[in-house]
Amino acid sequence: MQDDRRAISSSDKAKFSATVPVLIIGGGGCGLSAALSAKENGAEVLVLERDISALGTTAMSTGLIPGPGSVFQKAKGIADSAELFAADVMKKTRGQTDEVMALTLAREAAPTVEWLANNHGVPLSLVDSFLYPGHSRMRMHGTPNRTGAELMGALHNAAARLSIDIMTEAPVTELFADKSGQVFGVRVTRPDGATEDIACEALILACCGFGGNREMVAQYIPEIVEATFFGHPGNKGDAIRWGRALGAEVADINAYQGHGGLALGYGVPVLWAHIVHGGFQVNAEGQRFADESRGYSEEAKDIVAQPGHFAWSIYDERIHGLMKEFDDYQDAIKAGCIRSAADTDELCAVTGLPAALKQTLAEVAATAAGLRTDPLGRIFAPTQVLSPPYKAVKVCGALFHTQGGLVVDRGARVLRADKSPLPNLYAGGGAARGISGPSCWGYLAGNGLLTATAFGRLAGRAAAAQVARSGARHVAPGAAS
Numbered sequence: 001m002q003d004d005r006r007a008i009s010s011s012d013k014a015k016f017s018a019t020v021p022v023l024i025i026g027g028g029g030c031g032l033s034a035a036l037s038a039k040e041n042g043a044e045v046l047v048l049e050r051d052i053s054a055l056g057t058t059a060m061s062t063g064l065i066p067g068p069g070s071v072f073q074k075a076k077g078i079a080d081s082a083e084l085f086a087a088d089v090m091k092k093t094r095g096q097t098d099e100v101m102a103l104t105l106a107r108e109a110a111p112t113v114e115w116l117a118n119n120h121g122v123p124l125s126l127v128d129s130f131l132y133p134g135h136s137r138m139r140m141h142g143t144p145n146r147t148g149a150e151l152m153g154a155l156h157n158a159a160a161r162l163s164i165d166i167m168t169e170a171p172v173t174e175l176f177a178d179k180s181g182q183v184f185g186v187r188v189t190r191p192d193g194a195t196e197d198i199a200c201e202a203l204i205l206a207c208c209g210f211g212g213n214r215e216m217v218a219q220y221i222p223e224i225v226e227a228t229f230f231g232h233p234g235n236k237g238d239a240i241r242w243g244r245a246l247g248a249e250v251a252d253i254n255a256y257q258g259h260g261g262l263a264l265g266y267g268v269p270v271l272w273a274h275i276v277h278g279g280f281q282v283n284a285e286g287q288r289f290a291d292e293s294r295g296y297s298e299e300a301k302d303i304v305a306q307p308g309h310f311a312w313s314i315y316d317e318r319i320h321g322l323m324k325e326f327d328d329y330q331d332a333i334k335a336g337c338i339r340s341a342a343d344t345d346e347l348c349a350v351t352g353l354p355a356a357l358k359q360t361l362a363e364v365a366a367t368a369a370g371l372r373t374d375p376l377g378r379i380f381a382p383t384q385v386l387s388p389p390y391k392a393v394k395v396c397g398a399l400f401h402t403q404g405g406l407v408v409d410r411g412a413r414v415l416r417a418d419k420s421p422l423p424n425l426y427a428g429g430g431a432a433r434g435i436s437g438p439s440c441w442g443y444l445a446g447n448g449l450l451t452a453t454a455f456g457r458l459a460g461r462a463a464a465a466q467v468a469r470s471g472a473r474h475v476a477p478g479a480a481s
């Protein structure tokens, strides 16, 4: 059990060497979006990042952000709206997320995508090659090669254009605050043990969730503790521990984004498009075990529950061709994790699966032809029947990141249980409660980066406004305040 009380010290213990009006902890997608937003709204800002480079989970991601009603959708003639997207969110979460927040973020989504593209030169375009599970429209936006690394590169370029300082190898180890929850600054502990105390007017927590903290995962999400963690290991739950210690409310602590397509032994995620286009998964006995079309997140725990904790994804050459536009899939090809088979006999041989796999293939084809009903509840489209040559990849269940966190308001201000805001604390991305409901099945593709970029933008703007009201001045790190 973590001791939250140790996370905060009173400010008389601090030796502030500098004052920065807006401090941001974490330099991933949320932190850099918040920094751009605060800076363009007139505040001086400093991003504190624990790693040697500010990349986070965001750089590991596919980098796709939903934007219902964006100019990019309109240019392709796709009619969409925030209301439609919010309805998809409510359906995926079985009505168990905050409806007002779902609509708020849905309304912020397209403006955030357009803000990143138009104001900050992030080269986003619409992904119109397939529909992600649970989305009623094609509304994902990504960089040319559809990678989070490219997204982070573009955010870094934008930050450099605005002369935003990013201090790396700067893990924040302590917050200084009073009993009212007012934060006065933070302590950074350098790799050599030296400490630096920096004062602030407003603090934005952009240091994601607790996926990298096995103890917290075991405590809050035991169902996924045996899965492979494929997120950013530096995300240790600091925001949640600090927020709690300051009296913030934490919600949906059991929520997470899992993934049922991480190539086992290769550490490469295989795009869920292989399922969306008609592929399926079998266990070591060659049997299907879940309706894969529900989504990749909930599939992870079902794989963990199979003998040997693995599954094989089965698809075909047609689907293989459709996925080639994605760099991440090219990585999977290069990694050599994808097996090819000319026919069903060879498919059994290359996977080592029993002949029951042939029966499963026949059943899936019969379901698609309307000759039987899938006992697991999946609808297979008649146009998506698999045909040889086949492709197969051995996968495990993975935990990508956690979705529960600090409850925030529509301006990304951190709230107490009585819904009053803490005086000067903001949160976004994996540090804040997402809109994924209380479990793994509520995660709708894109909602990780939506909460990172949209809450980041809102937090930066609100923090800058707070600083402007207080008339704070900026003193560079190293100088006495």
Ligand SMILES: Cc1cc2nc3c(=O)[nH]c(=O)nc-3n(C[C@H](O)[C@H](O)[C@H](O)COP(=O)(O)OP(=O)(O)OC[C@H]3O[C@@H](n4cnc5c(N)ncnc54)[C@H](O)[C@@H]3O)c2cc1C
Binding pocket: 025, 026, 027, 028, 029, 030, 031, 048, 049, 050, 051, 054, 055, 056, 057, 058, 059, 060, 061, 062, 063, 064, 065, 148, 170, 171, 172, 173, 206, 207, 208, 209, 230, 231, 232, 234, 235, 236, 238, 257, 269, 400, 401, 428, 429, 430, 431, 445, 446, 447, 448, 449, 450, 452
């Ligand atoms: C393989 C994969 C694919 C994904 N694809 C998508 C996708 O296409 N679309 C989507 O919406 N979501 C996707 N996600 C989820 C998405 O990546 C995350 O939801 C999002 O990146 C979270 O952003 P963040 O800024 O909150 O956290 P991060 O990007 O993880 O940034 C947090 C930063 O805080 C730093 N930090 C932590 N603690 C401290 C501390 N004490 N002091 C200083 N720094 C600290 C960390 O080092 C890190 O750099 C994917 C995730 C994975 C793993």
